[in-house]
Amino acid sequence: MKALTANRLIDGEVVFWTGADWSERFAAAVLFDDNTAAEAAEARAKSQITLLVDPYLIDVAEVEGGVAPVSYRERLRALGPTNRPDHGKQAAGGADIALLAHAHGAARSKGRVDLIRRK
């Protein structure tokens, strides 16, 4: 399962594709079971150059109570820094944030691998 993420150009905020728009909450992300549909959405996002920077697909998986990014880096992006729980998306609280904060699982993030490759 995949979700589509990017940083918003104007303010750098982490956003997720909902199927119709871009949301700041991971909980609103549309989940792709089908790779072809996911890649088509990613290609379309890459053309939205006045809105987004570096859109890419992330792996997500079922966890207790819902779905969360598999990689720790992507969960951090969806939450905020662990040294400042009052900063970032986590500051708003809510069940979806709690679910992400308690999720486990490990994998390398495609976002970082792509970044290193491009350097």
Place this chain on the structure above:
Amino acid sequence: MYRYDEIDREMLADRAAEFRAQCARRLSGEMTEDQFKPLRLMNGLYLQLHAYMLRIAIPYGALRSDQMRMLAHVARTYDQGYGHFTTRTNLQLHWIKLRDAPDILDDLAKVGLHAIQTSGNCIRNLTADPHAGATAEEVDDPRIWAEVIRQWSTFHPEFTYLPRKFKIAVTASPKDRAAIRVYDIGLRLHRDDENALSFEVLVGGGLGRLPHLGPVIRQRLPVRHLLSYLQAVLRVYNRHGRRDNPNKARIKILVAALGPEEFARQVEEEWELTDKASVDLPSTELARIRAGFAPTGFETLSPVSTAFEAAKTFDRAFARFARRNVLTHKVPGYALVNVSLKAIGETPGDCSADQMDVIADLAERYSMNEVRVTYEQNLLLPHVKLDDVPAVHAALSAAGLATANINLISDIIACPGLDYCALANARAIPIAQDIARRFEDPALAETIGELKIKISGCINACGHHHVGHIGILGVDKKGEEFYQLTLGGSAEDDAALGQVLGPAVAADKVAPSIDRLVEVYLRERRQGERFIDTFRRAGLPVFKEAVYAEAH
């Protein structure tokens, strides 16, 4: 302190206006991200995990009160009310919006601040001994020479697209407080046999994936030839540095490949061909810059302050602060006061906007308007009267800035790590917080004595882990955070690269491992030995055994 002149001010205003136009073109879609990225990076604007990060240059770590107040204003107005001082003595703001960046550069330019030379493959912002102008050890004020190099290197057309970034550090004391052996070029001012000022020139130090300590390539460089000699070093690097592989493009790789003698020979050859007079700084210009750093306003005071001595006698917390954070000044009756940004449980190097204002006020009232940033992520008030230290201590205490732990186990360097940085493999901040909490008892920390822990969240080594007495490197083991420990590193005059202790340990095992290492040290140490001295004498195995014993 040196003030930017009309040329500098126009340059900063032009630069801010240019960036405003570039941002507008990016937002309108006239420019793609690939076109825009190198331009925003040249203005210190990175995109990190949660937002943009602005890296503001603090040339040679020296700030005036009005500049510190502007940093507080920017942090409060455009960020979340704090900033992070780095091992490069810069300030990073981690919650910046692209739409605000042009206004921020305008604000910074009003007080002569900017983000030039904080990114890209140019000569980066200079660093220098934070005790400059205040220590009796120095043979000259290294800020003068750092400022000379700043003026020469800013927008230098020949050195704007080097094979990789290029960092220069300057000191003028035998004791190295600028980590010159791990810089691309390290400059140490000293007096030669004829008592003339000259530079010892080290080239090819650096940390990162392939750490090197810089060898000396010239023992005595007459100071008047500084710029022509630097040009020769950079020309050899620009010509032969590897552009085919970013991991091998730093000058340290070239110096190691050629050998220091051959590299030095090529530099001398290039230098001989140089029309030195056309490059070296005219003495009139040097005198103008030197005048900008001339000491002013020191009073003739008794070397002993009754108020200071009384406070030490009656206030144990103050006595500890005086022992750990206060140092002797070159002028009798004055002191250097270290301001620790390592309060227990806080993020190393972080400073709130309110704290910045407190420090700016203290600098204005008690330290001739000057503040310094150290590469160990602390601040320093360089010129405080001993009589005033109790008042400074009281004001720092009220602002949570009086932690008396300079050079102790909780005075930890940590990069932002995976909590913020797009390149990181693992978090660094929570590891530092865990260790600091474990050694929170100030009496225990003082018993342990000098112990420098340095933590990086990836191999790029912004947290200087290779040169920590205990170095900690975050690694990614199939997506999980693990930490590799190294022992025996130092960034000072006894510079050394640490040795790997053994297999990386899980995040929750790092602080307990530090406990084991400290136990071994306390058991094995001899009279007067610091942790690193005991390590050097006793060797790695005794420490390794203690950490990995449970695994066997």
